[in-house]
Amino acid sequence: MSEQPILQLKKIEKSFGETTVLRNITLDVQEGELVTFIGPSGSGKTTLLRVVGGFHQQTGGTVLLGGQTIDVLPPEKRSTGMVFQNYALFPHMTVYENVEYGLKIQTVGKVERNQRIKDALQQVQLDGYENRKPSELSGGQQQRVAIARCLVLKPKVLLLDEPLSNLDANLRVVMRDEIRRLKEELNLTIVFVTHDQEEALSISDRILVLKDGIVQQLETPSIVYQRPANEFVAKFVGHANLLEGTFTVEGEETYFQTKGNGLRFPVEVEGPVSESGTILLRPEMMNRDSASPYQGTVDKTVYHGNYVRYYFSMDGESLFLDDNNPFHTNLLQKGDQINVAFPRRLHVLPNC
Amino acid sequence: MNEVSTEQTSVFYKRKTKVEKGYLAAAWGIAVLLFVFILAPVLAVFVQSFGIGNGGFTLENYKRFFSNSSYFQALFNSMAAGVISTLVILMIAIPFALYVTRSKTMLSTVYRGIGLLPLVAPPFIFSLALIILFGRRGVVSQWIADFTGLEVSIYGFWGVVIAQILGYFPVAYMMIESSMRNMNPSLEQASQDLGAGQGRTIRKVTLPLAGTAILKAGLIVFVMALADFSNPLVIGGGENFLASDAFLLVTGQQNLEMAAVLGVFLILPSLAVFLFQTYLLKDHEVATTTGGENNPLHPKVKATMFGISTLMAFFIIVMFVMVVLSAFVQIIGINNEFTLEHFSDTSGWDFLRNSVIVSFFAALLAAGLGILQGYMTARKNIPMKKLMEFTALFGLAIPGTVMGIGYVLIFNGPPFFLTGTIFLLVMNMAFRKIGVGLESGISQMQQLDVSLEEASADLGSGPYQTFRRVVAPLLTPAFMAGFVYTFMTAMVSVSSVIFLIAPGMNLAAPYILNLADQAAVGRASAMSFILIVIVLACMGILKVIEKRSGSNV
Ligand SMILES: Nc1ncnc2c1ncn2[C@@H]1O[C@H](COP(=O)(O)OP(=O)(O)O)[C@@H](O)[C@H]1O
Ligand SMILES: [Mg+2]
Numbered sequence: 001m002s003e004q005p006i007l008q009l010k011k012i013e014k015s016f017g018e019t020t021v022l023r024n025i026t027l028d029v030q031e032g033e034l035v036t037f038i039g040p041s042g043s044g045k046t047t048l049l050r051v052v053g054g055f056h057q058q059t060g061g062t063v064l065l066g067g068q069t070i071d072v073l074p075p076e077k078r079s080t081g082m083v084f085q086n087y088a089l090f091p092h093m094t095v096y097e098n099v100e101y102g103l104k105i106q107t108v109g110k111v112e113r114n115q116r117i118k119d120a121l122q123q124v125q126l127d128g129y130e131n132r133k134p135s136e137l138s139g140g141q142q143q144r145v146a147i148a149r150c151l152v153l154k155p156k157v158l159l160l161d162e163p164l165s166n167l168d169a170n171l172r173v174v175m176r177d178e179i180r181r182l183k184e185e186l187n188l189t190i191v192f193v194t195h196d197q198e199e200a201l202s203i204s205d206r207i208l209v210l211k212d213g214i215v216q217q218l219e220t221p222s223i224v225y226q227r228p229a230n231e232f233v234a235k236f237v238g239h240a241n242l243l244e245g246t247f248t249v250e251g252e253e254t255y256f257q258t259k260g261n262g263l264r265f266p267v268e269v270e271g272p273v274s275e276s277g278t279i280l281l282r283p284e285m286m287n288r289d290s291a292s293p294y295q296g297t298v299d300k301t302v303y304h305g306n307y308v309r310y311y312f313s314m315d316g317e318s319l320f321l322d323d324n325n326p327f328h329t330n331l332l333q334k335g336d337q338i339n340v341a342f343p344r345r346l347h348v349l350p351n352c
Numbered sequence: 353m354n355e356v357s358t359e360q361t362s363v364f365y366k367r368k369t370k371v372e373k374g375y376l377a378a379a380w381g382i383a384v385l386l387f388v389f390i391l392a393p394v395l396a397v398f399v400q401s402f403g404i405g406n407g408g409f410t411l412e413n414y415k416r417f418f419s420n421s422s423y424f425q426a427l428f429n430s431m432a433a434g435v436i437s438t439l440v441i442l443m444i445a446i447p448f449a450l451y452v453t454r455s456k457t458m459l460s461t462v463y464r465g466i467g468l469l470p471l472v473a474p475p476f477i478f479s480l481a482l483i484i485l486f487g488r489r490g491v492v493s494q495w496i497a498d499f500t501g502l503e504v505s506i507y508g509f510w511g512v513v514i515a516q517i518l519g520y521f522p523v524a525y526m527m528i529e530s531s532m533r534n535m536n537p538s539l540e541q542a543s544q545d546l547g548a549g550q551g552r553t554i555r556k557v558t559l560p561l562a563g564t565a566i567l568k569a570g571l572i573v574f575v576m577a578l579a580d581f582s583n584p585l586v587i588g589g590g591e592n593f594l595a596s597d598a599f600l601l602v603t604g605q606q607n608l609e610m611a612a613v614l615g616v617f618l619i620l621p622s623l624a625v626f627l628f629q630t631y632l633l634k635d636h637e638v639a640t641t642t643g644g645e646n647n648p649l650h651p652k653v654k655a656t657m658f659g660i661s662t663l664m665a666f667f668i669i670v671m672f673v674m675v676v677l678s679a680f681v682q683i684i685g686i687n688n689e690f691t692l693e694h695f696s697d698t699s700g701w702d703f704l705r706n707s708v709i710v711s712f713f714a715a716l717l718a719a720g721l722g723i724l725q726g727y728m729t730a731r732k733n734i735p736m737k738k739l740m741e742f743t744a745l746f747g748l749a750i751p752g753t754v755m756g757i758g759y760v761l762i763f764n765g766p767p768f769f770l771t772g773t774i775f776l777l778v779m780n781m782a783f784r785k786i787g788v789g790l791e792s793g794i795s796q797m798q799q800l801d802v803s804l805e806e807a808s809a810d811l812g813s814g815p816y817q818t819f820r821r822v823v824a825p826l827l828t829p830a831f832m833a834g835f836v837y838t839f840m841t842a843m844v845s846v847s848s849v850i851f852l853i854a855p856g857m858n859l860a861a862p863y864i865l866n867l868a869d870q871a872a873v874g875r876a877s878a879m880s881f882i883l884i885v886i887v888l889a890c891m892g893i894l895k896v897i898e899k900r901s902g903s904n905v
Pocket of ligand 1: 039040
């Protein structure tokens, strides 16, 4: 954090009348970084993004862009570029005119304008589409135009509000990689909104998890996934078994035991061991292992192709695990015995 | 996107289904009615204008039209008034719509109501109001006379123009407002985000996107003003205008041929506009709102829009207030003593009752048949589908005066003798408005997925049962919309029915027109007031019913 962050949010608050939608949000975004806002619907992601873009005036806190406060500037005076969820391409203009729109306002000369539009369209791989109308483009192409229209103005930050949600599943992955590529190539600073955890994990440098307008965690994807700050994050990003229990040290080993003398197995936890806590067991962290002494009963089997999810009961706990290479193992059915190997290294949720 | 899906639908149906006998019969029935009550009268006007039926084809009538300066003057006056009113209306309606759709205050809602208010009044209400204010014995005229000694008179060309501006404003305003309201707000936000200020955003994004609606509104208002019949009659001061002259030719001189020629000059522009907007004008594919709010205006821009809107709202309100006041005093401006005398007009009350009856049945017929036709157009492969749709919509576009002349030509003699009957009045109003029901029926059907009907069939119900139990309930909102609109317009319309009334069988609006024409200002105001109250009350009742039934569904 040596450099000056390009975008800084300081203690942003936002209320609509009586209802408070954002509470005390602080965030620094470095140049060339892609930060994702993730959270359930209504958590305030869009509102936060629109505060940055200037479409909402925050009720508290300040927004700095390139070290300067932009709180009083209307959207047209901020060097932010917004890609709208429905793309918001001007239907009465061609692709070329859409991309040209902002340049004309900046009174960029004709020759330079032409060149920059060409470059921008090339960057999003749309050269040759200049004279099409938006209605003559596919969803993915419209998306590219919307991005080019912002890129051509060289915004300090690109703001994308659920840009992939209107695309079908395959295209979503393509465009996700595309945005990532553009970011790398052009060293773009991007703030990205999504409610799709897989998208967030795969595209982001850092993820900001929001719930009810409060930041739950702000970390890299691997930390958010592996070391969620709380139960909400653990369950919202990825799937999780959360077990409450106590830790006891017996000689070299630390044992974890769920309440009521339930399930008990050895663990390694970082830092000093407290007496009790909640541990995170992701389904792929456990394995089927016939050699393991831990035995449970299958309650339900769900076949996914590349993995099988087993819901099972063991010592009074209901858990689920993913068998990630089901090709060579026999499929267990309800009522069958399942032997499970537990991981040793575990994340203990802070606070509780 | 809608277009694609309906096309697929109809292709699908062409391949798959035959039309059931009942629908076939209904389609033929509607087709015959459309022919008799829309096409035939219009054709009759053309035929008559060439003298056919009175001794063979001749261009004599057209020669007379161009050689007689008063006819030509009528054409010129109507055109000029139409152009001026349209331009002024657009210049007011655009900022008015911008102000109303872009602010969320109580006041903007009130303005919206005021902007639409003239729709519930007879079309000549502003002529009446202008006479009250600026007529020979008008309230303002007298002040001016007292202070300066100048004689002011509003009668004449400019009086007509002012009355048209106020009277046809809501038509344009309604269309422009709905297009601005439905515009996706993120388009304007994108423009701002790309660096455009509000002025530029309005010029480069908002107005072009509303462009089709503005053009349509302009054309429709122009055609309406061109064919304006009642304002020239009341406030024209003897100046020549096409529609009013045609009326006088029919009633005064029984010169049906010459009236038909004037009628042709009324039809041609309407027809041109109708064809243009039906077949050439394509709307932008403006993705409609996904629940977002419209963008607020910058204070400076807003102030301008607000100023213009306020001025317009003020004029409209003053006019209405004058009419109401003059209904309750002896002779406004001269003897301002309170009286209810103007309301004790027994024949007036009779005619009001007639109006309600005629409008009710006309609305029932127009909405019912229109929506049935809309359903069949969208879902069934009935014969002459396109032609029937064309005819019904054409009925909306024909000036009332032309329809009136056409009805006189066909129904005022053997084999029919139907003028002066309630039946003919109902048919006239119903078939002039059947296009409204048709359009709302079609658009409602386009929003309903075919799979609903397929599901119903799959669950074992026959085609008629499906219509009754699945389609009809879903079409109820469209029916209500068509009904309310037809009822409202039928209550206040004059230009067509005035040809078809008889001394004993009059309607309220033509009766008031006659009172206004005879400068019986007090009685005209009182009757107008009652008419407005009745229309508003009926609409209120319908709204309540709609809400009730809406919550049941
Ligand atoms: N203009 C507004 N007026 C009132 N409430 C709003 C407005 N915009 C958003 N909200 C409320 O703010 C909350 C957060 O909304 P939003 O930022 O759109 O959530 P998200 O994008 O995370 O789904 C929601 O409860 C929403 O109802
Ligand atoms: Mg959102």
